[in-house]
Structure formats: C-alpha cells, structure tokens
Amino acid sequence: MLLIYISILTAFVLWTIINSLFMPRLSNRSIQGDENGRVSILIPLRDEERNVGALLQSLKKLTYQNIEFLLLDDHSSDKTLNLLYEGTKNDPRFTIIRGKDLPEGWTGKVYACHQLSEHAKGQYLLFNDADLRLSPNAVQAALLLMNKREASMITGFPAFPVSLFLEKLLVPLQHFVVHFHLPLAPANRTNLPSFTAAHGAFIMVHKDSYKYVGGHEGIRETLLDDIDLAKAFKKKGQRVILANITNVVTCYMYQTNREVWNGFTKNLFPGLGRSRFLIWILFIFYGIFYVGPLILLLTGLYAAITGSLIVALFYPYVLIVLQKAWIDIRTNQRVTLSLLMPLSAVAFMTLLIHSMRTGLRQKGYVWKGRTYS
Template structure:
C-alpha cells in the first residue's frame, strides 16, 4: 500500500512539472502600439495609495491613461489619491456611484471604469498590485504573440502573516496542479479556466463584444466569470506566469486572509457540497497523510531500516510545492509547511461551505454578499 501511495504522489509531482511548462512567462519589451487604460477600483485602500501611484508613475510604457475610482471609501483614500496624483495629467480620479441592486461592489466599480476608458487595451488592476516598469510592454507583447483577447495571471505574493504563508501560495499550487494548463491556454472551453482579478488585461473590442462586467454583475468571482464570458464568445484567454513582473500584497491581517478565502472557496466550487467533500478527503489523504507517516517512520526506523520509505511521501509533496514556489517567486522554505497548508485549506473549505449554506452572506470590504 505504501508503494502505491508513494507512486501516486510521484505521478502528482511529474504531472505538476509537465503542466507548468504550458504557462508562458512575461518577458521582453515589445513596441508601444495602442493606448492602454489602467483601471483601478479602490475601497478603503489608504494604506496602498502611495505605493500604488508611485508604481504606476514608474511605468516605462508612455501611451497610458490611469483611471482611479474611489468606491465610497470611509477612510482617506480619496484625499490621498488627489494628493499623490496632483499635476500628473495621466491620472483621472473618479468618484463611484451608489451600488445598484443586483451588482457586487468590485464588478460595478470595474464597469464604471470601463465606461470612462479610452484605451485600445484595458488593464484591470487591483490597488494592492505593484508592477515592474516594463510590465505593460511585456503583457501586450505576449497577448499579441499568442493572439489572446485576455491575459491574466497570478502575481507573486510576498507573505509575512501566519495564515498568509499557509494559504496565499496555495493559489499557485491549485492552478499548477489542478488546472490542465495546456487546454486552458489552447482552447476556448470555459471548463478549463483560471484567472486572477488583480491583473486582467483585455482588448477593449473583445471586452465590449462579451458584454464586459455588465454580463457578470452579480458574481463574487468576477475574474473567473469574466474569463469564461470571453471563452463562451470564442475569444482566447491566456493564463501567464506574471510573477517576475507583478507583485500583489493581498492582506494586512490574518482576519482578512480568512475572510478573503472564505468568500471565494464555496462559490468558486459552484456551491457544490460534493466537490467540497471530495477536496477535503483528497487533501487529507495525500497532503496531510505524509505528515502522519513521518512520526511512524521515525519511531520504527531504529528497528526496521525499511521504514525509511515512510519519509518518501513527505519528500514528494515538499518537492511538488518546491517546484511551484520556485517558478512563482515564493519563499522556498514554505514548501516544508505543505501539510499545514493542507490542513488550513481543509478547514476553510468546511467554513466557507457552512457560511454559504447558512445564507448569512460573505462579508468583504464592509459589504455583505449572499
């Protein structure tokens, strides 16, 4: 049984390595060709405004406009936006309208931004994102090379909080392991789709053809649903490894980590209790199980050297995580915490499902969504 178990984990490792090779990286500069509208929704983001604006000012792509929408912030976000963008004609500040019935907050903010945008390309950009100076050229170059109507990717995630270290890098793990990246990037099948809302670049013509954010107004999963909308219209969506040029500082507290993942997991799995339980069992068996085998192997090692084989499952899951962390600019030492990450993920699966089934709603940015 241990041999079969070990072989399965070995296959997981091999699959992850091969699968990751189908995800192209951002590289090169490319020519400046077309106006790019950088669209940033902000709600209570005073902690991010200064570094956000400084990052955008350092971009070397010259043909840009930056639209910043304050979505009824209760802190100093709006005042800081005016202060840090003063006398820079590339920046336009918009005060968001009241949220209509049937819309989620970020989706409506993105919709308002898109209506004001003049660019040939639109970059939906979260406030906690930081771009390298040549990121715009690299993204445009890759889009044109691959003839994609949308380009998205999961940024690099610097982590410092305990829950961040366990959960945030799992976003890369889930994509590299569970998503067949070849079909995702090579076909327009909506079932093979992943996206990250912090960085989504689209061709405006295609965006209008699919109905834009107005076509997904009620969703909590705006990134995935927008990508699916593109694919349903036969438009190519490219998932790229953008970690060398795009960095995201997602959370400031462990509570934010918990609430952020809670609102996404159950809806992201189609509110399927079956899928939740299958994933719970899967991660318990293959990613917590090796941790259980470690002390058994250690205890019996002194009497039976063959029990060294009980260490191999743990080594394999660490190597799998290590491969992904290495490709996504993550701290490599976090790979050794993979069993703890699995336990945290399993706990959140159940919590997200229970929250959804109780119909109390998911809380985010001061708003409650069902």
Template sequence: MIYYILLFIFMLLLTIVNIQAMPKLKRYEPDSKTPQPLISILIPMRNEERNVKRIISSIKGLTYSNLECVILDDQSTDQTRTQLLKEIHGDPRFTIIEGKELREGWVGKVHACHQLSQSANGDYLLFVDADVELKERTLEHTLATAQATKAALLTGFPRFPVKTWLEALVVPLQHVVVFSYLPVVVANRNKMSKASAAHGAFMFIKKEAYEAVGGHEAVKSSLVEDVHLAQLFKQKKHHVILANITSHVSCYMYETTEEVWNGFAKNIFVGLGRSAKAVWVLSVFLPVTMCCRFLFL
C-alpha cells in the first residue's frame, strides 16, 4: 500500500513539474519588413453538426490576417455540410472539400488529414479537430512560439471543459499519463523519438518539414498518428515542441458519459503503446485518483 501511495505522489509531483516546464505561447511581435506567412487551418469533419457553429465562429474571430481554412467533409450522413454552408456564409477564406473513399491500409482520420494537406497552400499547416475552439490571438502566438523555438512541429494539450462526472475524472488522465513519465524539458530539447508526445487536436507544422518527412502518408496505418508523426519528425532531425496551449485552445471532446466511456475504451490500449503493464498500472492509479478526488476535492 505504501508503495502505491509513494508512486501516486511521485506521479503527481512529476506531472506538476512537467506542466510548469512547458513553454507558454509567446507574444507576437510582427515584423513590418517581413510578410506574414500563410497559415492553412485544416479540419477533418465526419458527422460533426453539433460542433460546426463553434469552430467556424472561433476561426472567423481570429485576428491573424493571412489565413485560409480548408474543411474536409468526410462523407457525413448528418447535417454537417448544411451547417457548414450556413455558418461560412460565403466567406472566401473557407473551402469545403469532399472526402474520398478510405483507401486500403489507411486509418480514417489520417486519410482525411492527408487529403487536407494536399489542398493546403500555407507555409504552415494547423491541423485541428472539429471540437476545438480557438482564442482570437491563437495563430499569432503559436507562430511566434514556433519561430522562437525553431520548431517544425508545435503541439500541445488543449483545455478540456467538462460536463459529466466521468469526464471530469478521466479526461485529465490524458495529461497525467503523459506528464507522469515524460520529462518535458528533455523531450523539448532533444530529438530522441521515444521522448515524444503530441495531441492531434492541435498540430502546428511547418509545411516544408511536413513534406520532407512524408506527411500523414508516412503514418497512414496509425491509430495514434499524432504521436507517431512527432516521433517521425524527431527521427528526421526536426525540432518538436510540446507547449502549454490551454490559454488559447479548448477542446469539447464529449457530450455524454457514454461517449466518454466509449472514447477511452477504444483508444486507451493503443495510446499506452499496447503495453499490458501500463494498462495495469493505470488500472491501479485510476481508483486511487477517484478516492483522492472524493476525499480532498
């Protein structure tokens, strides 16, 4: 029992230290002599009608002037496209493309992101999920941080507003699982591919580097393509930064308790590297976390 308490304390302290070690998004200082690079915001959507209004509204509210937004409607069967046309309302910065049939050997989201990249014209590519909301200065501050750190890929964990008790309990474990074992300072300062973390809801990438590593096609069969893409960038000697983006990016992952359970049940084993030992440790850690929340929060 003492062993588990000590393990819990160690994981908690390491999580706190790692969160503090992550660089925050920097203030943007525009250079009047250098034109703003074009940023392509790329959004895969499949049956996302409930998220359309929020994400389109937040993109329209961005203050960065040189942007385009390409949205892939991946054969949605709900009102996603209708809602997109309504919310975009003729804004020329937005383009909707039709998703193609899934090719053999590809995972759905990876296939969608690959198609989006082929339609992008930007110097930088920002892949975001449909359930994301961006603050108005997100692009300026992300670009400034990427340029200051010489990052070819900048990613981070968004803020996760929660609605249900299960969501409040398990969604933060995404951070804990990563930050309780990954030294962020080490990960951000070296190119060891195993010392990598990423979140597919927000991936800011220099297009030149993206094409050099083979883009999403190079990880076409991955269920955790964000992490594998970050590892690939490091293998190819590109700099990857895990930043604290919670001040600028929010992600509304789930609406119901059932969605929370199904989402984590589907992804947890793959996300832990298919390690039975890691699943066992998390199975012990989760009840301890539950007890601590009920006793002390």
C-alpha cells in the first residue's frame, strides 16, 4: 500500500514538471521599442494609500514610451485620491478619474475596470492592481509574447513576496494549483473555457478584442472578474495565454493575516463554481496526499527514535516537498517554503470549508468595505 502511495506522489511530481513546460515565460531582458502602438495601463484603487507611492514609482520607471496611465479612485475613504494627485502632478501621462457610484448589479472592481476602459485611448489595455509592481521592461515583454502567440489576452500569476504566516502558507499555493491542477497545454493551445485560469492583477488585452467579447460589462456581477473575462474571450474564439510573469511582475497582495483569510474566503467557493462536491473532493484529496505525508514523516521519526528506522516513511514528504520546490523555483518564490507544504494543505483545507459555509449561509463575502453575495 505504501509503495502505491509513493508511486502516486512520484507521478504527481513528474506531471507537474511536464505540465509546467507548457507555460511560456515573460522575458526579463532589456527590450526596446514601442512599435506595437499605444498602451493604456488601467488601475482601480480603493483605500490604497499604502500602495500609491510604490505603485507610481514603478509606473514611472517603465521604458515603453507610447503609454498612458489611467488611475481610478473608487470612493476611497483614506488619502488615496490626494496622494494620486500629488504623485502625478506635472506628468501628462497620468490621468486621475473619480469613480462613479456603484450601480445595482455590478461588483466594485468590475465597474471600476469598465469605467477605466471607457477612458482608454490605447490599442492595448493593461489592467493592473494597485499592489502590483512592474519591472521597467514589463510592457514590452508582454507585448512580445502576445504578438508571438497571436493572442488577444495575456495574463499570469505574479511573483509573491511573502512575510505574514498565512501568506507563506497560502499565497504561493496559487502557483501550485495552476501548475498542478490545470492542464496547461489545452489551457494555452485551445479555447476551451473549462481550461482557464487568470490573475486579475495583470491582464493585458487587445482593445478591439476586449470590446468584441463584451468587456467587463459582460461580466458585471462576478466576483471572479479575471477568470470570467478570460472565459469570455475564449467563448468568442479569442486566444488567451496564461504566462509565467514572475520575472517582470511582483504583487504585494496582503498587509495582514486577516486580509489573507478574507481574500481567500472570497475566492475559493465561487471559484469552484459553488460546488460542494468539488470542495469535498479537494478537501479529501489534500488530506490524503499532502497532509498524509506529514503523518508518515512523524511516524518515521518516532520509529527512528525507538530504534526501528523505516526509510520508506520519509519518501512521501520528500516527494511533496520536491513537487512544491519545483514550482517555487520556477515562480521566484523562496524554496524553503516548500518544507511547509503539509501546513499549507491544512490551511487550504480549512479555508475550503470556511468559504463554502460562508457562501451557503448567504452571509456575503466582505472585501474592500463592500459585501457581495
């Protein structure tokens, strides 16, 4: 039985390595030129005073010349708007927009992105979150891959520097889930909506294609704007590429453990189609294959202390660490975090149940001061 278990975990490692080869990587080398046309970088902000300074500094360092920056303040209650005006004065590339009141039937970020798109003059739209930091050549790198693959949309999961305890356990799992659970060949080489992943912090689209698929207006009620926008592109026959963008894009997602908890709570159950069946399948799967190795490891350590070393009991833990380490290396994450994989699985399993219970009890998911059902 243990041999079968080890064989399955070995297969998981091999699958992850092979699957990851079908995710193209944005180049971090210096790329010159702006022959691709005007790019509009669109950023919604709501109570983002902690991010404004670093965000503007990052944007001003971009080397792409034919560019405009549109920043929308979505009814912030802090100093976000004042900091935007102060940080962009005398720079004609920046336009500050004051967001309109949220209409019924829209979610906040989706409506903010929709407003931004209506003001954009570029041939390409790059939707960014306020907690994102771009390397100077990020725009050229995205356009290069977009044109090379003849894609209408490029998206990807950024590099995630983590310092909080829950961050370390949960945030890097985003890369793990994509590299392990999503078959990347059909995701990047077909228009099948069922093979789709996206990250809303970084989405570049061709403006004409964006309008053709209905833009954010067509997904106005969703909490999963990134995935649903990507699916809208695919349903209209537009090519979507999920890329490894960790060389050129960094995201500082959360400032507190509570934000980590609320953020994942908001996304997990809706992201799984509100399917209780999928929740329980994942709960059992991670319990068996990613918490189980920790139990075997502790059993092996106890056996070694009592004088009966059973080496095979250590193999499952080594294999899940290797699987996670491979992904961490490819996504510029600290490899030492792979040692915490069993604890990450426990945190993930706990949040699966919490997100489901929150959704089923119709309490609503709270985010950025708004509550969504």
